[in-house]
Amino acid sequence: MELATTTNFRLLEAPPDIVAARLLGSIIERTIDGTTIRVRIVETEAYAQADAASHSFKGRTARTEVMFGPAGHAYVYFTYGMHYCLNVVTGKEGDGAAVLIRAVEPLEGKSQLQLHRTAAGVSLTNGPAKLCQALAIDKRLNGHNLATLPLKLILKPALRTHEISQTARVGISQAKDVPWRFFITGNAYVSKK
């Protein structure tokens, strides 16, 4: 069981844009105080080392160290003074690539998610900082191995191409025209912008 998950994680060693599309539809399992929450990834963004919008662009620092580590780990960073964002480290060790999880759809434990959020409905998890708040993800989970609980990534078979939309990324100031934002076509939890 654990072995199968580890083997599947080899998929994450691919370039970030491939992994970003591949992660759509996969499940994140989070346990908080013995309660299990399951959400489905519906929107992602890819960040490669050679990409001016990526934290790893300027090289390895104490902050970005995790991005250069092995694929399948969580890179959680703090931004705008009050928000955390969750990334999945991709590529070979030393690559400095990651996929930002921008939006998820609640499947199980929705009331538990609601405990951490004031907004309800799709606004519960339709943004990178929102989903971190709902899932109680903070820097303590930075560098966490996503093959294990309390935060576990369960890879699902890839979606068909027609189920995936691809556009330019959101909310960045560099390399804006790189079309590395991926989302499930028509999903209500995809962020609006």
Add this chain to the structure above:
DNA sequence: TGCCTGATGTTCT
């Protein structure tokens, strides 16, 4: 509906 702004901490220059 859509723009503007305040809140706020970490990282890097």
Add this chain to the structure above:
DNA sequence: GAACATCAGGCAC
């Protein structure tokens, strides 16, 4: 000391 992969609330239209 400025930039920052954001969010939510308030206000104008």
